[in-house]
Amino acid sequence: MYESYWQQMGEKTTVVIPGWQSMSYFSDVKNPCWFLEPEFAKQVVRLHNLVGNAVTEGRQIVVGTGSSQLFLAALYALAPKDASEPISVISAAPFYSSYPSMTDYLKSGLYKWAGDARSFDKEGPYIELVTSPNNPDGFVRHSMVNRTGGILVHDLAYYWPQYTPISSAADHDLTLFTVSKATGHAGTRIGWALVKDPEVAKKMIKFIELSTIGVSRDSQLRAARILEVIINSSQNPGGPESGESFFKISYHFMAERWQLLREAVNKGRFFSLPDFQQGFCQFLNQVSQPQPAFAWLKCEDEGVEDCESLLRGHKILTRGGRSFGVGPKYVRVSMLDRDHNFNLFLKRLASIQT
Amino acid sequence: MYESYWQQMGEKTTVVIPGWQSMSYFSDVKNPCWFLEPEFAKQVVRLHNLVGNAVTEGRQIVVGTGSSQLFLAALYALAPKDASEPISVISAAPFYSSYPSMTDYLKSGLYKWAGDARSFDKEGPYIELVTSPNNPDGFVRHSMVNRTGGILVHDLAYYWPQYTPISSAADHDLTLFTVSKATGHAGTRIGWALVKDPEVAKKMIKFIELSTIGVSRDSQLRAARILEVIINSSQNPGGPESGESFFKISYHFMAERWQLLREAVNKGRFFSLPDFQQGFCQFLNQVSQPQPAFAWLKCEDEGVEDCESLLRGHKILTRGGRSFGVGPKYVRVSMLDRDHNFNLFLKRLASIQT
Numbered sequence: 001m002y003e004s005y006w007q008q009m010g011e012k013t014t015v016v017i018p019g020w021q022s023m024s025y026f027s028d029v030k031n032p033c034w035f036l037e038p039e040f041a042k043q044v045v046r047l048h049n050l051v052g053n054a055v056t057e058g059r060q061i062v063v064g065t066g067s068s069q070l071f072l073a074a075l076y077a078l079a080p081k082d083a084s085e086p087i088s089v090i091s092a093a094p095f096y097s098s099y100p101s102m103t104d105y106l107k108s109g110l111y112k113w114a115g116d117a118r119s120f121d122k123e124g125p126y127i128e129l130v131t132s133p134n135n136p137d138g139f140v141r142h143s144m145v146n147r148t149g150g151i152l153v154h155d156l157a158y159y160w161p162q163y164t165p166i167s168s169a170a171d172h173d174l175t176l177f178t179v180s181k182a183t184g185h186a187g188t189r190i191g192w193a194l195v196k197d198p199e200v201a202k203k204m205i206k207f208i209e210l211s212t213i214g215v216s217r218d219s220q221l222r223a224a225r226i227l228e229v230i231i232n233s234s235q236n237p238g239g240p241e242s243g244e245s246f247f248k249i250s251y252h253f254m255a256e257r258w259q260l261l262r263e264a265v266n267k268g269r270f271f272s273l274p275d276f277q278q279g280f281c282q283f284l285n286q287v288s289q290p291q292p293a294f295a296w297l298k299c300e301d302e303g304v305e306d307c308e309s310l311l312r313g314h315k316i317l318t319r320g321g322r323s324f325g326v327g328p329k330y331v332r333v334s335m336l337d338r339d340h341n342f343n344l345f346l347k348r349l350a351s352i353q354t
Numbered sequence: 355m356y357e358s359y360w361q362q363m364g365e366k367t368t369v370v371i372p373g374w375q376s377m378s379y380f381s382d383v384k385n386p387c388w389f390l391e392p393e394f395a396k397q398v399v400r401l402h403n404l405v406g407n408a409v410t411e412g413r414q415i416v417v418g419t420g421s422s423q424l425f426l427a428a429l430y431a432l433a434p435k436d437a438s439e440p441i442s443v444i445s446a447a448p449f450y451s452s453y454p455s456m457t458d459y460l461k462s463g464l465y466k467w468a469g470d471a472r473s474f475d476k477e478g479p480y481i482e483l484v485t486s487p488n489n490p491d492g493f494v495r496h497s498m499v500n501r502t503g504g505i506l507v508h509d510l511a512y513y514w515p516q517y518t519p520i521s522s523a524a525d526h527d528l529t530l531f532t533v534s535k536a537t538g539h540a541g542t543r544i545g546w547a548l549v550k551d552p553e554v555a556k557k558m559i560k561f562i563e564l565s566t567i568g569v570s571r572d573s574q575l576r577a578a579r580i581l582e583v584i585i586n587s588s589q590n591p592g593g594p595e596s597g598e599s600f601f602k603i604s605y606h607f608m609a610e611r612w613q614l615l616r617e618a619v620n621k622g623r624f625f626s627l628p629d630f631q632q633g634f635c636q637f638l639n640q641v642s643q644p645q646p647a648f649a650w651l652k653c654e655d656e657g658v659e660d661c662e663s664l665l666r667g668h669k670i671l672t673r674g675g676r677s678f679g680v681g682p683k684y685v686r687v688s689m690l691d692r693d694h695n696f697n698l699f700l701k702r703l704a705s706i707q708t
Contacts, residue, residue: 003377006372006373007374011372014372014373015572016368016369016370017368017369017371017576018365018368019360019366019367019580020360022539022541022542023360023540024540025534025540025541027541065543065566065570066566066567066568068565068566068567072565098564101564105430105561106430106463107464108460108461109460109463184377185377186377186378186379186567187376187378187379187568189569190570210422210452210455210456210459211422211565212423212543213420213422214420214541214543215419215543216419216541216544216572217541217542217543218541218573219573226373229373
């Protein structure tokens, strides 16, 4: 979806890396996160200050190979090293479908997936993943458990103006962001964490040293350029050097898609979509609508048990509710596909209801 | 050390990536390794065919965020999923100092570090890491254990003409390489594995999906360009378009450094270096000398117990033998530092012996 914006922006988004540049493992020997490119860190701070979606002051920025690596780094950093059993990792269903497998694939003795936060009743410490707006259903979320010994990791990948009203600057202990959801550049594999406790940050950095000895410097340099272009486009929208405001254009793109989807769904009684409350967006300086990157579609028809299979029969590829810890009446559909594919999806969806 | 070569090569090594390129997670949906850039894969095959250091036919190429990630992916892929205890991971001492911590930092139930392959006598399956030429001591290596149930991972990061004679094309089940040691571009974090068994490759790909959802596409594109320049420089050395042969220049660089180091060491009896056997290099088409990327220095003086401390007292930073599974009489010194630092090292080393 974002591709056409970046095509319009033309040459100013291009990054040029000569063969002799960034050869060393090290980006910044003076930073505890020695593999963090200073220019990338600078643009991250500028972007958060501009959008107002997260406090960066008093935080260590840790860069990762996507926010996936930072999620694993956070588990490693937060899990007690000398516990008799692995710490429980939980999230309220429906949760991001990769959390369980990412947590358990190495059968770590440090942490273990313990399922839906709503039904979690084990004594002792735990790590709760709070994804807000939530993947897959798009709702704003807070901690569900709120017990002593609980440690929170906030995954704010979708906390950007095109997806949800920016109500205030997030001020948590450990927050994850990713370039892929902010700007559409998934292939760069660049994410970042804002970490309050320097000791936790140090352990996350250690994790990234041990798993990949740092993070691609080329991609960090490219991400820095991309973020800079976005910042300029917001500060001086429509200017000859800066182009159209990225967040405003993206907001209108998403609004249009959500309107088309709701129209298609409301033509019959077969499907339903979540209802969201609008809110005031500090960044856009107006009331704005939640319009998530995924549609969380429910099959209301009583005769249909498995919505994913039904849709697959109509050539609509989705991920079924079971992957997200809920029933098969639900499916997740991407709202960020290319125009052609999105229109095909709408057409096929409409055909089911006629 | 390689920096000056790349500076001389100038613009032809530069990579240019427009903002709208490589945005998707996917590089090649038709390849089992869906995050592998076709252009990078192509240059890897060309380079191995040219240098003659590894068979690529009948192998799945798996790209990783450095060979570190591929090492972990290999452990994950080779460890039995339903065993009652973790599989033993071993390597003959002196071994790469990060192997133990990389294997054990997540306390995986799948695999566990079991130390020096020479003294390994546990029954049952195991994974043996064969690093050749070896880090830290530079010797050519083969499996030490050779028992039923043994699975081998060959780390051939240093199997390039500048470091060791290329005697034949490696033809193992699972072989790791990395751009950082081949060309000096450590900051790109790009490595690759050549994997014979498609099922093992599939599991390695799964590991990379779960840990980082693929590998930086920007760095793969840059690595492809770098490898292409190296190939051209070897096929048409001195040509106006191709420049001086990378491997020949690097071979002479290393030869010069090793000669200077041996001269410095041989001025006294305080230190010693490994003695290597020369061999015929199929690529250079001449007898060539092993000249490892690290010097494995031994303190011969009986009064010195801890060589690392002694050298630190003379402002020479090394890593002591204990990190590599042997005694503190040994240290590892990088031979790839910038000219200025290398000359300083020689000067300080000489001052100890006078």
